[in-house]
Amino acid sequence: xxxxxxxxxxxxxxxxxxxxxxxxxxxxxxxxxxxxxxxxxxxxxxxxxxxxxxxxxxxxxxxxxxxxxxxxxxxxxxxxxxxxxxxxxxxxxxxxxxxxxxxxxxx
Amino acid sequence: xxxxxxxxxxxxxxxxxxxxxxxxxxxxxxxxxxxxxxxxxxxxxxxxxxxxxxxxxxxxxxxxxxxxxxxxxxxxxxxxxxxxxxxxxxxxxxxxxxxxxxxxxxxxxxxxxxxxxxxxx
Numbered sequence: 077x078x079x080x081x082x083x084x085x086x087x088x089x090x091x092x093x094x095x096x097x098x099x100x101x102x103x104x105x106x107x108x109x110x111x112x113x114x115x116x117x118x119x120x121x122x123x124x125x126x127x128x129x130x131x132x133x134x135x136x137x138x139x140x141x142x143x144x145x146x147x148x149x150x151x152x153x154x155x156x157x158x159x160x161x162x163x164x165x166x167x168x169x170x171x172x173x174x175x176x177x178x179x180x181x182x183x
Numbered sequence: 184x185x186x187x188x189x190x191x192x193x194x195x196x197x198x199x200x201x202x203x204x205x206x207x208x209x210x211x212x213x214x215x216x217x218x219x220x221x222x223x224x225x226x227x228x229x230x231x232x233x234x235x236x237x238x239x240x241x242x243x244x245x246x247x248x249x250x251x252x253x254x255x256x257x258x259x260x261x262x263x264x265x266x267x268x269x270x271x272x273x274x275x276x277x278x279x280x281x282x283x284x285x286x287x288x289x290x291x292x293x294x295x296x297x298x299x300x301x302x303x304x
Contacts, residue, residue, distance in 0.1 A: 110290045112228075119278055119294035120228065131292070163228055167289050171244045172218075172230040 078102050078166050082175035088183045095151040097178045099142075099164035107143045108168040114177075115160045123162075124149065156182060185209040185293050187279050192298030199269050199302070205262040205279030205295055213237075213257040216282040218291060219264050221275035221300075231277070232264065233288060247273075269302045276300075 079102035089095050099109065111124040122131045124140035127147060137152045151158055159182055164175040191203040205217070218233040232243045232253040241253055252265040262279050276299050280291035 108287075108289070112291075114228075119296055120291070121294070122290055122292050125283075125290040125292075165228070165291075167287065170242050172233075172288075174228040174230070177227045 077171055078105060078169050078173050080164055080166055080173050080175040082162075082164055082178050084178060085176065086179040086181065088181045089154050090183045091154055091156060093154045095154050095158075095180065097149045097162055097164075097180075099147040099149070099175050101145045101147075101166055101168075104144050105166045105168035108166055109140075109142070109147050110165045110167070111138075111140055111149045112163045112165065113158075113160045114163065120163065154180075154182075185281070187281065187293060187295035189277065189279055189295040189298040192277065192300045194301045194303065195269055196304050197270060197302055200265070200267045201269065201300060203264040203266065203277055203279075203298060203300070205264075207260045207262065207281070210281070210293075212255075212260040216284050216288045217255060217262045218280045218282050218288075219253060219262075220278045220280055220291070220294075221273075222278070222297075223272075223275045226275075229275075233282060234262070236284070266300070269300075271302050274300060274302045 081100045107127040109127045112120040114120040128140045139150045141148050161177045161179045186208045188206045219231040234253045250268045254263045276297040278297045279295045281293040282288050
């Protein structure tokens with residue numbers, strides 16, 4: 077199975093900060109990587125697909141980059157409503173696997 | 184609008200069975216791959232199974248292979264997960280998710296609200 081390792085596991089930042097989360101795959105997955113946001117008690121929501129494409133309706137402050145084994149997710153200016161846990165997910169190989177999540181809190 | 188609604192969760196004893204359903208609306212269900220994804224309390228996301236649009240291709244995570252069966256009824260716009268020989272470690276919120284297929288099954292672009300399965304004596 078492909079292991080997805082996110083860092084950090086938790087993050088505290090201030091409103092307006094630039095926030096970056098990384099995701100590393102245990103093998104080359106090309107750009108077959110997605111990012112999801114999950115707010116407490118809610119289902120995950122797709123934000124970024126194919127490493128860098130913004131899902132329709134998602135604010136432009138969210139972005140993604142990377143290919144191969146190293147990927148980055150960025151919030152350019154943190155907003156209070158961005159408080160959530162963020163997951164990366166690979167679909168290069170079955171089983172589809174997720175990172176362990178990054179819990180984002182407001183400082 | 185696109186909507187997925189799961190049902191069928193509940194409390195079941197170890198070794199018992201449960202059948203989850205997912206009702207789809209707002210899109211052409213028969214055009215999409217569908218998956219079940221679960222989340223144990225306080226834990227991360229684990230993909231469980233997927234089924235192709237026609238139902239001809241099915242895959243399972245090793246953790247559920249031989250115990251769970253995914254199926255769909257395109258005439259009823261419904262997805263199912265038959266869960267047998269349930270274990271405590273199957274306790275989780277189970278989500279159904281629509282899966283976009285480009286060259287290969289890719290992103291989960293729509294999720295249900297989830298249904299909680301608790302396996303306990």
